[in-house]
């Protein structure tokens with residue numbers, strides 16, 4: 001895992017957005033995996049700015065969102081459909097037919113989940129997956145004890161997640177209890193992954209994910225098994241990591257290395273995404 005720590009949220013958001021832009025510039029028809037929640041808002045703001053000011057082109061991009069609440073229609077302001085249109089899609093030139101977000105209102109969840117998985121494959125697989133992390137270590141809505149091989153499916157949210165997400169709803173009892181979510185196995189098939197975390201409320205989950213054992217009790221720890229993961233953390237989110245000096249040292253050495261010295265994080269993979277060491 002590459003761990004990049006910056007002083008504040010805006011810096012990590014800009015850095016993560018630059019990675020997305022670098023991919024789109026080298027692969028205009030890239031497939032992006034997208035997250036919702038507070039964390040990716042800064043990335044989306046920066047992508048919208050790059051589209052507006054620098055012509056970043058989304059016309060051939062395909063997207064797959066991680067999850068959606070069961071029972072919320074796309075027009076519900078608390079739905080993830082609504083969130084994505086509000087914060088990203090309506091501001092960029094993405095083709096509507098290239099947007100995929102799990103349905104929270106289908107009659108047949110099993111069939112929908114099978115279709116969603118197949119659609120990802122048919123579109124060539126996810127090139128770059130953006131992830132936040134829950135305070136219980138979840139990625140997407142893969143709550144503690146989720147199988148690390150899980151696929152897109154219905155999931156019952158943990159009480160902690162319902163409590164954390166109550167801030168988006170007028171009443172805590174309005175927070176849905178179920179969600180449709182990509183599985184950990186689905187996420188791990190992405191060619192590259194950006195995990196972004198901000199604030200000390202995420203510090204314990206981040207420490208477990210990066211330095212703890214690989215365990216279904218912190219599903220983000222499964223990312224240790226992936227060969228191309230970059231974690232962008234602000235100082236708060238990094239505050240319980242033991243190896244901060246080491247991560248900062250690697251970051252400093254790699255960004256100041258002369259061009260003749262291989263800089264693993266700048267090497268391009270076939271998808272145009274930096275390769276991991």
Ligand code: F6R
Nearest residue numbers: 035036037038039132133134140
């Ligand atoms: C949302 C998602 C979740 C969030 C996580 C953190 O699509 O998949 O895993 O990334 O709950 O949420 P925030 O960013 O609101 O703290």
